[in-house]
Amino acid sequence: MIEKNITFKSYKNEDFTNALKISVSANLGWGFELFDLVVYLYVTTTIAPLFFPSSSYIASVLLFLGTLVLGYFARPIGAVFLGHFGDKIGRKSIWLVSLLGMGIATVSMGFLPTYAQVGVLATVLLIALRMSQGFFLAGEWGGGQTIVNENSPQGLRGFFSGIQQGGAALGLIFAVIANEIALYIAPGAAFSTIGWRIMFWFGAIPLAIAILTRYKIRERIVFNAEKTVKFPIVDVFKKYYKFVIVGTLLLLGNGIIYYGEIAYMPTYLGLYTKLSAASIDLAVLVTNLVWLFSSPIAGYLSDRVRSRRAWISSIFIIMIILAYPVILLLHSGYLPFVLFSGIILGLIISFQYAVIPAFLSENSDSSVRYSFIAFSINLGVALSSFGPFLGTYLSTVMKNSVLGIVILVIASSLAGFIAMMFSPRDNIDAELN
Known part of the structure; x- marks a missing residue:
C-alpha cells in the first residue's frame, strides 16, 4: 500500500531542520569512520609486505586482511560497552567519544614503524590499533543510527x-581524495614509504569537520534516564534475542556486498585487472557518488511504500540474480564495464543499506535501543569482515577471481533473505518510545 499523505511540508520546520542537522552530522561522522577502514583496504597491496613480510605476496595480503577481521571482532565488544553507556547516560556524549577514539587510532596508524624497523612489534601495534578502531566504531555507527x-x-x-547511511559512501570518497593527494605528493616508490602514511594522516581533516558539526547538534529527548535498565545488553537478549539473530544475518548479507565488493574494489581491481591507479579511483568514486545521492531517495521511497521488510528482502533477491554479471563486468578490466558495474553496485547497496536503521529502530525501545542496534549490526558486520579474506582465498583456490566473489555474495545474500522471513512486522507508524 502506498501512503499518499507523507510530504515534507507535513512537519514543523524546527523538527525537520533539527533532524536534518543530526542526520548530516551522522553522515559526516560515519563517513570519517568508514574512511578509516577503507583506507586500510585501499593500502593493502602496498603495505601488506611492510607488516607481514613473506616469500609469497598473496600470503602477505591474506595475513594483512586477517587483521581486518580481528579489528571487526572488537566491534561487538565495543557495542556492548559503548551501547551500555549510551543507554544509561544518553546518546550524544558516547557518540562523540566514539568518534574521537576512532580518529586517534586512525591518525596513529600513519606513524607506525614497519616490520623492517622494529620486527614483530610493528605487527602487534598494527593489530592493536585495528582493534581500537573496531571498538570505537561500534559506538559511532550504533549511536548514529539510534540518535x-x-x-x-x-x-x-x-x-x-x-542521509546518515550515505556516510559510508562518503568514506570511500574521502579515501579516493586522500589517495590522489598521497599519489601526487609521493608518487611511484615513495608511496610505499610515505604515501600510505599521508592517507591515514588525511583522516584528521574529516575528523575535525565531523566533531565540529556533531558538537553543535541538539538532541531531542526520547532517551529517558528514568527508563534505564541495569544491564541493557542483558535485556536485549531477553526481549530481542530472535531479532538479534535476524539483525546479525541481515547485516552479514548486506556487509558482504559492501566489504566483499565495494570497499574491496581498490584491492580487487589492483590484484586482478591492469587498470591504472587513476582508473581504479574513478571506479570507486563513481560507485560511491551513486550510493551517496541515491541513499536518501531509497530511504524516502521505503517511507512511501510502507514495508521495509519487503523492501530489504527484495534487494537480496536482486543481488542474487545480478551477482555473476556484475562481478564479471567488474573483473573485465575494461573501464566502461567497470564503471557500469560500479553504478549497479552503488544502487543495490544504497537501496538496502539506507533502510536498515529505521527498520531496527522501529522494532526496539529506547531503554535498550543503542545496545540492541550497536550489537546486532556490529556482530553482523564482524562476520562480513571475512569478505575480503574469503574472496581472495576462494579466488586463489578456485583459480577464478569471478566465481570466488560470486559464491560468497550469493551465499550471504541468501542467508540475509531467509533471516528476513523471520523478522518482526513493520512498525513504520509507531512512535519511538
Whole structure:
C-alpha cells in the first residue's frame, strides 16, 4: 500500500531542520569512520609486505586482511560497552567519544614503524590499533543510527536514515581524495614509504569537520534516564534475542556486498585487472557518488511504500540474480564495464543499506535501543569482515577471481533473505518510545 499523505511540508520546520542537522552530522561522522577502514583496504597491496613480510605476496595480503577481521571482532565488544553507556547516560556524549577514539587510532596508524624497523612489534601495534578502531566504531555507527531515528519526524525515518547511511559512501570518497593527494605528493616508490602514511594522516581533516558539526547538534529527548535498565545488553537478549539473530544475518548479507565488493574494489581491481591507479579511483568514486545521492531517495521511497521488510528482502533477491554479471563486468578490466558495474553496485547497496536503521529502530525501545542496534549490526558486520579474506582465498583456490566473489555474495545474500522471513512486522507508524 502506498501512503499518499507523507510530504515534507507535513512537519514543523524546527523538527525537520533539527533532524536534518543530526542526520548530516551522522553522515559526516560515519563517513570519517568508514574512511578509516577503507583506507586500510585501499593500502593493502602496498603495505601488506611492510607488516607481514613473506616469500609469497598473496600470503602477505591474506595475513594483512586477517587483521581486518580481528579489528571487526572488537566491534561487538565495543557495542556492548559503548551501547551500555549510551543507554544509561544518553546518546550524544558516547557518540562523540566514539568518534574521537576512532580518529586517534586512525591518525596513529600513519606513524607506525614497519616490520623492517622494529620486527614483530610493528605487527602487534598494527593489530592493536585495528582493534581500537573496531571498538570505537561500534559506538559511532550504533549511536548514529539510534540518535538519527529518535530525532526524525514520524513518517520520514527512512529518509533521514538514508542521509546518515550515505556516510559510508562518503568514506570511500574521502579515501579516493586522500589517495590522489598521497599519489601526487609521493608518487611511484615513495608511496610505499610515505604515501600510505599521508592517507591515514588525511583522516584528521574529516575528523575535525565531523566533531565540529556533531558538537553543535541538539538532541531531542526520547532517551529517558528514568527508563534505564541495569544491564541493557542483558535485556536485549531477553526481549530481542530472535531479532538479534535476524539483525546479525541481515547485516552479514548486506556487509558482504559492501566489504566483499565495494570497499574491496581498490584491492580487487589492483590484484586482478591492469587498470591504472587513476582508473581504479574513478571506479570507486563513481560507485560511491551513486550510493551517496541515491541513499536518501531509497530511504524516502521505503517511507512511501510502507514495508521495509519487503523492501530489504527484495534487494537480496536482486543481488542474487545480478551477482555473476556484475562481478564479471567488474573483473573485465575494461573501464566502461567497470564503471557500469560500479553504478549497479552503488544502487543495490544504497537501496538496502539506507533502510536498515529505521527498520531496527522501529522494532526496539529506547531503554535498550543503542545496545540492541550497536550489537546486532556490529556482530553482523564482524562476520562480513571475512569478505575480503574469503574472496581472495576462494579466488586463489578456485583459480577464478569471478566465481570466488560470486559464491560468497550469493551465499550471504541468501542467508540475509531467509533471516528476513523471520523478522518482526513493520512498525513504520509507531512512535519511538
